[in-house]
Amino acid sequence: MTTTLIQKGRLIDPATHRDETVDILITDGVITAVGSGLAVPPGTAVVPMEGRIVAPGFIDIHVHLREPGYEHKETIETGTRSAAYGGFTAVCCMPNTNPAIDDESLVTFVMSQAKRVNGGIVDVYPIASVSKGREGKTLSPIAELVSAGAVGLSDDGAPVFDAKVMRRALEYASMYGVPVMQHCEIPELAKGGVMNEGFVSTELGLPGIPGIAEEIMIARDLLLAEYTGSRYHVCHMSTARSVELVREAKRKGIRVTCEVTPHHFTLTDDAVRSFDTNTKMNPPLRTAEDVEAVIAGLQDGTIDVIATDHAPHSLDEKEVDYLQAPFGIVGLETAIGLTVSMLVEKGRLNLMQMVEKFSTNPRRIIGRPVEVKPGAPACLTFFDPSAEWTVKTSDFRSKSKNSPFEGRTLRGRAVGIYNNGTLLQY
Ligand SMILES: [Zn+2]
Numbered sequence: 001m002t003t004t005l006i007q008k009g010r011l012i013d014p015a016t017h018r019d020e021t022v023d024i025l026i027t028d029g030v031i032t033a034v035g036s037g038l039a040v041p042p043g044t045a046v047v048p049m050e051g052r053i054v055a056p057g058f059i060d061i062h063v064h065l066r067e068p069g070y071e072h073k074e075t076i077e078t079g080t081r082s083a084a085y086g087g088f089t090a091v092c093c094m095p096n097t098n099p100a101i102d103d104e105s106l107v108t109f110v111m112s113q114a115k116r117v118n119g120g121i122v123d124v125y126p127i128a129s130v131s132k133g134r135e136g137k138t139l140s141p142i143a144e145l146v147s148a149g150a151v152g153l154s155d156d157g158a159p160v161f162d163a164k165v166m167r168r169a170l171e172y173a174s175m176y177g178v179p180v181m182q183h184c185e186i187p188e189l190a191k192g193g194v195m196n197e198g199f200v201s202t203e204l205g206l207p208g209i210p211g212i213a214e215e216i217m218i219a220r221d222l223l224l225a226e227y228t229g230s231r232y233h234v235c236h237m238s239t240a241r242s243v244e245l246v247r248e249a250k251r252k253g254i255r256v257t258c259e260v261t262p263h264h265f266t267l268t269d270d271a272v273r274s275f276d277t278n279t280k281m282n283p284p285l286r287t288a289e290d291v292e293a294v295i296a297g298l299q300d301g302t303i304d305v306i307a308t309d310h311a312p313h314s315l316d317e318k319e320v321d322y323l324q325a326p327f328g329i330v331g332l333e334t335a336i337g338l339t340v341s342m343l344v345e346k347g348r349l350n351l352m353q354m355v356e357k358f359s360t361n362p363r364r365i366i367g368r369p370v371e372v373k374p375g376a377p378a379c380l381t382f383f384d385p386s387a388e389w390t391v392k393t394s395d396f397r398s399k400s401k402n403s404p405f406e407g408r409t410l411r412g413r414a415v416g417i418y419n420n421g422t423l424l425q426y
């Protein structure tokens with residue numbers, strides 16, 4: 001029997017509206033007591049947490065683990081290690097692997113691989129592809145995928161473009177209780193673009209991706225979601241108009257949720273002036289006005305989730321001309337720091353809202369809630385909101401280092417996680 005006491009941490013749990021200093025006693029992975037000044041049974045490992053936040057385990061519902069098929073960028077082992085050191089007890093992995101996660105054997109492979117690596121400390125919940133091979137034509141076997149463990153459906157990397165396929169996907173997904181998570185993009189409008197279409201792209205002479213490429217797809221899908229009564233989730237929302245569309249849809253009672261990435265509330269298209277290919281992502285970095293709008297969306301609850309869209313690429317893939325470079329950056333190990341620095345420290349979001357967007361809301365969306373109470377399995381994230389540190393990509397646990405935040409000083413950092421009976425402190 002192993003007993004651990006998490007001592008004097010500041011528990012922030014949006015599910016129960018708790019914000020208080022407590023001790024948490026854990027025996028063999030299960031919480032046995034929560035309270036202040038708990039007695040320490042003999043043989044207990046005491047973990048002091050004074051000044052630190054203790055939260056229900058963080059989850060990143062938008063991660064590219066790249067396995068199978070692109071193991072030179074990331075593997076389930078390196079990706080979940082990166083997650084663990086970023087403060088996440090769970091991730092959802094996107095199905096744009098090779099082959100795509102479009103049948104139950106692949107869902108099973110990903111989940112069993114996740115249990116084998118890093119002592120299984122990070123839960124991996126696969127998101128399966130909407131369509132076979134992510135080709136947008138025929139639906140994947142949704143019932144089988146969900147019963148094997150898939151928690152959502154997406155063709156991420158590409159949109160589900162065909163409206164009929166999207167309609168059917170929404171109907172089936174709703175029968176099996178999972179959301180359809182859309183990469184919102186009208187391919188004809190986005191094609192050839194490498195950055196936000198606007199003033200900066202004109203100055204730099206780079207082909208742009210207009211905001212409407214995202215907004216038109218969201219508008220169509222919201223109508224389909226309303227028509228089918230199904231749950232619809234917008235991935236990596238990036239423009240002011242997109243926020244407005246979702247806000248209005250929520251007001252009407254349409255079952256929509258959405259996420260934003262830390263880079264979309266931290267950087268603008270101005271960063272592209274550096275021609276650093278680590279500023280190239282899809283959707284692209286937008287304008288200061290868009291950044292303000294997504295922050296307002298986080299504040300008023302229009303945006304439910306902060307997710308990283310962790311997209312590892314190797315150095316030689318990114319060290320090419322801006323036009324040729326692949327889209328995407330790694331995000332797991334900078335998410336907490338960027339959120340505390342850009343939102344909490346600036347008084348834009350409080351810690352309760354932050355925990356809601358990293359744990360309570362995303363877990364509700366995929367149906368994997370955690371509770372912090374006696375009898376519940378201990379699944380916890382520990383972070384220090386006042387820790388100051390400088391991003392050094394060479395220290396990343398991820399196999400890839402493609403981050404635009406190298407050298408940036410941040411406030412707020414994970415100090416450990418507890419999950420599946422294992423404590424990791426760093
Ligand atoms: Zn995407």
Ligand SMILES: [Zn+2]
Nearest residue numbers: 094156157309
């Ligand atoms: Zn993605």
